Amino acid sequence: MSRPVIGITCYVEPARFTVWDMTAALLPYGYVEHVARAGGQPVILPPAGDPAALAGRLDGLIVAGGGDLDPARYGEPPHERTGYIRGFRDDAELGLVQAALDTGLPFLGVCRGLQVLNTVLGGTLHQHVPDLVGHDGHAPAPGRFGRLPVRLAPGSRMEEILGAGSADVAHYHHQSADRLGDGLTATAHAEDGTVEAVELAGHPFACAVQWHPEADDECALFAALVDRARR
Known part of the structure; x- marks a missing residue:
């Protein structure tokens, strides 16, 4: 069977590579490697x-x-720590996720991807998690992942994919879901109560995690998405 085509959204940022210093469309290569290893054909x-x-x-x-x-996309004023806003990326990804929901396209959101899904469905975000939990463990330093356990909801798709109980995962986020969007259920939480995964009822496969599975050597989430896309 041919490889299922998995689209992956990307950044547009100033970047340095070889002899160049210019704006680039870029993506951490872990996403590409995980999708290819799972049998999918990644397309940025x-x-x-x-x-x-x-x-x-x-x-x-x-x-x-x-x-x-x-x-403003979810009707709130900006927090002083909210940043790196790219309106053109908001436009593209909000529309893309809505199309995925409308067509039943298998979907996995990662970090920002969870926040986009929640916003599309009418939810809101906590704009600076340390204000709520009193620590910086979810993003300990610029460019460095934190590692915190998450509790998986019994009977959820997340538990089915990752196994019962809890998972130790890579974190790098300072925002999280506040009010959940229509139809979403929280299916993983950090020990401090932060929502770390959501799933959408009635969709063939619409899951999102607040952590960074692409940062680990192995992650069943990508395999589960590719398997669902294949079927």
């Missing part, structure tokens, strides 16, 4: 043109991590 989707129109041509979708959503 920059926030340009009309990526939502591709929903019917993809077999699965990953919305990757990135900067903060504009709080």
